Amino acid sequence: MSDDSTLDQLRQCADDTFRKLQGLGTESDLADAKRLVEELRNAREYPCMGRLAEAVSRHDPKDPRNRRLYAQYLIETGKATAAIDLLKPLAQRLPKDHAEFAEATGLLGRAYKQIFFDAGDKTSAGSREALKQAIMAYRKPFEDNPANTWHGVNLVALLARARRLGLRVAPDLKPQEVARKVVVALEATPENNRDEWFLPTLAEASLGLGDWDAVERNIRAYAANRDTKAFLIASTLRQFREVWDLENVDDQGRGIVAALRARLLELPGGGLDLSPAELHNVRAAPPPTDGQLEAVLGVQGPKTFQWWKTGVERAVAVASIRQQLGGRIGTGFLVRAGDFGLDPKDELLVLTNFHVVNEHGAGDGIPPAGAEIVFEAGAPNQLYLVERILWTSPPDRHDASLLRLKSPVTGLEPLPLAKALPVLEDTVQVYIIGHPGGRDLAFSFQDNELLDHEGPPAGKPQIPGVCRVHYQAPTEGGSSGSPVFNATLWQVVALHHKGGKLSMPKLNGKEGTYGANEGISMLSIRDAIATDHGRLPT
C-alpha cells in the first residue's frame, strides 16, 4: 500500500472517529481518538490532529498526553502563545516524576523557541525574553535527568545562540560543558536503547563542542543511509538553520546545510520551502567541496548536490502570475516556442492554466491585459506584461494558456520538456516547483509520488487528445500552473492544474476516488498546439 493511500485511510479514520465523539462516543472511540491524534502528528496532518485533539479534550480534559499533543498542534500551526497558555498549567499540575512532565516542559521550551525564531528582530525585548524562557524551560528537565538529551541539546543550541547575540542568559552555564554532558549521556545509552533520534542529537551536541568532524560523521551515519527518514533530515536542517544559524557561521556550516537540503528533497516525503531571497542565496553560494559532500552524505553526496542544484536552476524559470494591483493568483513557467512547433523558435513564452489567465477572465482567471508576470528568483525586479494568448484550452481539456509577453525575457533559460511520461514502476516520484497559496513569498519544492497517468504503455485517455497525470496530493493546495518535473532529470512532464483531497476519480477505468493532484501531460499539450498550428515541434 502506498503512503498516499495510508494517509487517505488515516484521514478517513480520523473523520469517522471525530463524528463518533460528536455523538455519544464510547470509551473505545475515545481510546481510538487518542491513538489517532498521535498518528496524525506523526503524519504531520496538523489540522485534522487539532480537530480531534479538541474533541478528545472535551471528553477527557485532564488527559496530560492529549493536552500536550494539542499544544504541539498549536505550535505547528503558528499559535505558540496559545500553546504556552495550555502548557504552563499542565506542567504545574503534573508531578515532577510524571512521564509527561518532561515532555510538557520541553514543549514549552519549543513554543518559546518558535517565538524567538519567528521574530524578525532577534534583538528585540520580546524575542530576547522568549529565548530566555526557552532556555529555562529546557534547562530544568535536563538538570533533573541528563537522560533527557533532547532537552539538553536544545539547551546547548539556545545557549550558543544567546552567547552569539551577547545576551546574558543563564550566565552560570557554559554551552560546551552542557554539550559535553549531553554527549556523555548519549554515549552511555545502551546500543539497543538508541532510537532514531540518537544520531541527530549526537551530531547537534558535537556541534556544541565545535567538533566538526564528529558533526559530519554522525550526520553521515544516518543521512547517507538508504532508508533514512525525511523527518530526521528536516529536523536537523531546521535546528542547524534556525537555531544555530549555521549558514552565517562559516563555509563549513554552510556546506553542511546545503548538503542536508539536497538530501531532504531527494527523500520520499521530503519537501522544501524557500523564499526568493533564500533561493537567490542558495544559487549564489559557493558549492560545498566534493570532500565535504562525501563526508556528510556518503559517496553519492556530490551527485545528490548536483541534482539539487539543477532543481534550483529550474526554479529560476518559474514565475508568479499576479493580478495587476492585486496579489499572486497562480504560477507559470518559461518555455521555448519551438518546443511547441511555434515561431520564432527561440522566443520565450509562459505557460500557465486557463483558469489562471484566459481571454475573458472567465471563472477565477484574469484576462491577459490584467496579468503581471514576475520571475521571483530569476528577475525579481522585472515585471512582464502579456501581449496576447497564443493558444488556449479550457479547464475540461488541457486547462492551459500559452502567453506571449510584451517584452522579451532575457538571461533566463526555458524549462526543458520531457520526451515521455515516467514509466509507472516501483515508486516513481515527481517534483513540483511553485508558489502555493497561503505563503506568498515561498517557492515550494514538493516531492510527490506518481500515482497513475493516461500515457503509454497502458494508459486509456478518456478525453480525446488529453492525457492526465495523477500524483500524490501534497498537504497544501495551490500551485495552479506549476511545472511537474520527472525525478531525475528535472524535465517538465506535466502542467499542474488541480488537486482533490479525497474526491479525485481514478484514471484508466479504475473504480473509486483518491486524494490526488492532477496535471496535464506536456506531450498532449504540445501535440494539441502542434495540431492547431499545423506543424510539428522542432
Next chain:
Amino acid sequence: MPHVTFIHGISNKPPADDLLRIWRNALANATEPLPLGDLGVTSSMVYWADLLYEKPEEDSSAYEGVLENTAEAIDGAGDAPLPVPRTPQEAAFLKGLRARLTTLSDKDLATTEPPPVPAEPQGALERVPLPWFIKKRFLNAHLRDVHHYLFDVEFALPGKPPVRIQRTIRQRFVEALGAINVSSPHIVVSHSMGTVIAYDCLKRVGDCPPVDGLITIGSPLGLDEIQDQLQPGWTRDDGFPHEKVRGDWANLFDRLDPVCGFDPKLANDYRKSGVAAIEDLAVQNDGTWRHSATKYLRQASFCATLRRMLGV
C-alpha cells in the same frame, strides 16, 4: 516506447523485482544518468537464479556492498558446489575454464591457510586482491552455473522437480523477448553468464524474437572454451547474430575483470560475414572486484551506448 531486457549472470541474486530495481537505480545514479523510467523506457529482467539456488538473497545491500568483503558483493552468493562432469568433454571444459581463472589446485584452495601465490603463469583470480575464501565461492558458482547451462544439465532444487537448465532458461529468455509489453527499439543488456545465454538464444534458438540491439558487459564469450560450446551456430567469420540482432552489438570490458579480462574483445571472434562489427569498449571499473554488473552499468560509456541504441 523503448524497452530494455536485462539478463543477469552467475551466482545467487536478490529477488527478481529487487534486482531489476537495483540495475535501474545503477543507471539512474550513473555519472551520466540514464533514468530509464523517467525517459519513458520500460524494462524487464530475465531471471534464472531461482533455477539453481533455493531462495533469493534477502539482503540486497550485500549484493550492492561497496566494501567487497562478502561473496555476495563479488558474484559469489549462494554457496554453489563444484560441478561433477558426466563426460570427458565436460571434464575438459571445466578444466579449461578453471585454468582461465586460477592455476591453483583444488588442494591448495581447500587449505584453511591462504594458498601460495603461484609463480607465473597466474590465473585471473590470483590477481584479484581479495581473500580466497570469498573468491572460491565465485569460482564454484562460475564453473557450476556455466557448466549447467552449456551442458543442459537436469537439475533439481530440494523439494522441486528437476528441470533442464538450458532449455528452461532459453524458454524464459524467448518468452521475455516476445512479451506483450515489449516494443521497439528493444535492446538486450546482458552481464557475465547472461551474455552467453543471450548470445546462445539470439544465434541458436530459431523462434527467438529479434531485437534492435545487444550490449554485453563482463562477457566470457571471448574464451575458446565457451565458443566451442556454442557450435553449431557460432563461427569466427559469422558469429554475429545478425539473424536476430537488427542493430548494433556493443561489448564493454574491464581488463582486470577476471571473467572477461583474459580475452575481453569480441569483435574479432564474432564477425559479420567476415567483417568485424562489434564495438568493443574498454572501461575501468572501481574497487578490487571489476566484474560487478552495477559498476559496468554506471559507466558513462555504457549509458551513452544504451542511450544511443534506445534513441532517447
